[in-house]
Amino acid sequence: xxxxxxxxxxxxxxxxxxxxxxxxxxxxxxxxxxxxxxxxxxxxxxxxxxxxxxxxxxxxxxxxxxxxxxxxxxxxxxxxxxxxxxxxxxxxxxxxxxxxxxxxxxxxxxxxxxxxxxxxxxxxxxxxxxxxxxxxxxxxxxxxxxxxxxxxxxx
Amino acid sequence: xxxxxxxxxxxxxxxxxxxxxxxxxxxxxxxxxxxxxxxxxxxxxxxxxxxxxxxxxxxxxxxxxxxxxxxxxxxxxxxxxxxxxxxxxxxxxxxxxxxxxxxxxxxxxxxxxxxxxxxxxxxxxxxxxxxxxxxxxxxxxxxxxxxxxxxxxxx
DNA sequence: AAATAATAGTTGCAATGACATCCTATCTTA
DNA sequence: TAAGATAGGATGTCATTGCAACTATTATTT
Numbered sequence: 001x002x003x004x005x006x007x008x009x010x011x012x013x014x015x016x017x018x019x020x021x022x023x024x025x026x027x028x029x030x031x032x033x034x035x036x037x038x039x040x041x042x043x044x045x046x047x048x049x050x051x052x053x054x055x056x057x058x059x060x061x062x063x064x065x066x067x068x069x070x071x072x073x074x075x076x077x078x079x080x081x082x083x084x085x086x087x088x089x090x091x092x093x094x095x096x097x098x099x100x101x102x103x104x105x106x107x108x109x110x111x112x113x114x115x116x117x118x119x120x121x122x123x124x125x126x127x128x129x130x131x132x133x134x135x136x137x138x139x140x141x142x143x144x145x146x147x148x149x150x151x152x153x154x155x
Numbered sequence: 156x157x158x159x160x161x162x163x164x165x166x167x168x169x170x171x172x173x174x175x176x177x178x179x180x181x182x183x184x185x186x187x188x189x190x191x192x193x194x195x196x197x198x199x200x201x202x203x204x205x206x207x208x209x210x211x212x213x214x215x216x217x218x219x220x221x222x223x224x225x226x227x228x229x230x231x232x233x234x235x236x237x238x239x240x241x242x243x244x245x246x247x248x249x250x251x252x253x254x255x256x257x258x259x260x261x262x263x264x265x266x267x268x269x270x271x272x273x274x275x276x277x278x279x280x281x282x283x284x285x286x287x288x289x290x291x292x293x294x295x296x297x298x299x300x301x302x303x304x305x306x307x308x309x310x
Numbered sequence: 311a312a313a314t315a316a317t318a319g320t321t322g323c324a325a326t327g328a329c330a331t332c333c334t335a336t337c338t339t340a
Numbered sequence: 341t342a343a344g345a346t347a348g349g350a351t352g353t354c355a356t357t358g359c360a361a362c363t364a365t366t367a368t369t370t
Binding site: 177180181184210211212222223225226227230246248249250 | 347348349350351357358
């Protein structure tokens with residue numbers, strides 16, 4: 001009842017990260033709905049666009065996402081007709097991923113939507129602050145992924 | 156430092172936010188497993204600890220989390236015996252939330268686990284950088300939650 | 311050459327979280 | 341006071357994501 005502040009009193013990066021993540025999910029889902037691309041698939045689409053012929057394994061490693069999540073996202077993108085799988089002739093274990101015609105057509109639109117969200121998200125930050133934030137987030141990501149890797153080794 | 160193979164080539168805050176969020180979820184889940192508290196519940200536990208007698212609605216607003224998500228998290232915390240619901244005698248619509256004995260006992264342990272993760276996540280950042288990152292994340296959260304609110308109004 | 315190990319990908323299950331919808335209690339207003 | 345509006349909360353459904361376990365293919369070892 002007494003919400004004197006709209007903002008959470010969370011002075012830890014984890015809470016900010018979590019809240020920003022959830023809000024970005026909502027915005028991305030809404031923006032990409034016309035193309036039937038969910039918040040869980042666009043990263044894969046954009047990465048394949050930059051590196052056609054990439055394998056699912058390489059995608060998972062580059063995006064630091066579990067390979068089973070990758071498999072499911074690719075399946076959806078394939079079902080929507082944006083991505084095409086091709087078995088690597090030199091090693092049948094690999095699926096090589098390519099964009100289809102409509103995949104290539106939708107990429108610029110998705111990019112525009114993402115740019116719009118990014119632009120609105122950095123209101124009130126100058127270029128220097130923005131770059132600094134990216135650098136700090138990168139460092140934080142290195143730290144947490146290092147922690148996760150260390151945990152995995154222990155098991 | 157610059158290991159292209161492991162780090163994603165993502166120069167957008169959204170991707171960093173997403174990756175950090177997912178990794179933090181993994182770490183928190185692992186750390187809090189002994190107490191049977193999931194990554195989706197600890198925020199509620201800690202917030203109730205700071206503001207006993209808070210309602211679910213106020214919790215949702217403070218944490219910027221959907222009220223149905225709050226309801227489910229509280230139910231789990233109640234099932235584990237950490238939180239107690241009490242109907243507000245002055246307005247029977249409200250559930251006032253309090254910690255139980257074991258809730259009060261577990262809070263310091265959860266806090267310690269979170270502090271440990273936070274500490275390891277900011278390796279390589281001095282206090283000034285850390286504070287700056289918090290401020291920038293706060294600004295970004297304001298921006299995205301403003302966008303979400305604006306979207307809701309349009310509907 | 312056969313057995314074993316390692317790797318890429320898939321499937322099933324569970325947790326997180328949002329949205330739509332409904333129920334119930336309280337407040338407004340006619 | 342009765343009818344409708346409002347608000348807190350619960351439930352069902354769906355998307356995202358990770359883990360365990362599995363299949364299939366390739367590499368290695370004996």
